[in-house]
Amino acid sequence: MKEKILIADDEEDIVSFIKDFLEEDYEILCAYNGEEAIEKAKCNPDLILLDVMMPNLNGYEVCSIIRDIVSCPIIFLTAKHEEQDIIRGLTIGGDDYIAKPFSLRELKVRIEAHLRREKRSYNNKRARLYFGDLSIDLKGNKVYFKNEIIHMTKKEYKIVEFLAINCGQVFSKEQIYEKIWGYDAEGDASVVAEHVKKIRQKISEYDSKRDYIKTVWGVGYRWEKWSM
CATH class of the missing domain: 1.10.10.10 (Winged helix-like DNA-binding domain superfamily/Winged helix DNA-binding domain)
Structure with missing residues (x-):
């Protein structure tokens, strides 16, 4: 069974771009705003790619809410590079932070690393x-x-x-x-x-x-x- 990844970003072109690159290896869920991301998180994804700058509910707010729903890794995707933004994202429950524009190959390697870490953690318990x-x-x-x-x-x-x-x-x-x-x-x-x-x-x-x-x-x- 393929691992499930949720991509949440209000820019449809970016979602489509990432989806096309990853869907051969993973089952992909897509969300285009914060409210939709919260609903899709109830499908128990194995990892979430979460844009910070979404309207209405931003990525930080979504992360705070869905941490009561899921425990999977969350990687923030964002153009915000300031140290306080990175610290905020990691403090509220994020696991990683990748700045836009990013390499799809790097993104995939980070996804694989987080999923391997989750498996090791589970198997050794x-x-x-x-x-x-x-x-x-x-x-x-x-x-x-x-x-x-x-x-x-x-x-x-x-x-x-x-x-x-x-x-x-x-x-x-x-x-x-x-x-x-x-x-x-x-x-x-x-x-x-x-x-x-x-x-x-x-x-x-x-x-x-x-x-x-x-x-x-x-x-x-x-x-x-x-x-x-």
């Missing part, structure tokens, strides 16, 4: 990790407190998973950034602290008595070992 009443479903990419899901963005979940699998080990922000965002990411490791803050806030709504992610001042973060 154990079933579930338990830390008292908090558990991490490594196959379903979900965090639970008792039987309730703690809703997280893909990046938030990946940080939790990475730290929890390596429970007790300290990682710097730079190490976490390279692991979760990738070595060739164009953002900044400072986004890790903001993600950790949001993770703590979400977990504390269910369990305010325990700090699962500890800050090791001057070094980084570690997931606390559980003791009864």
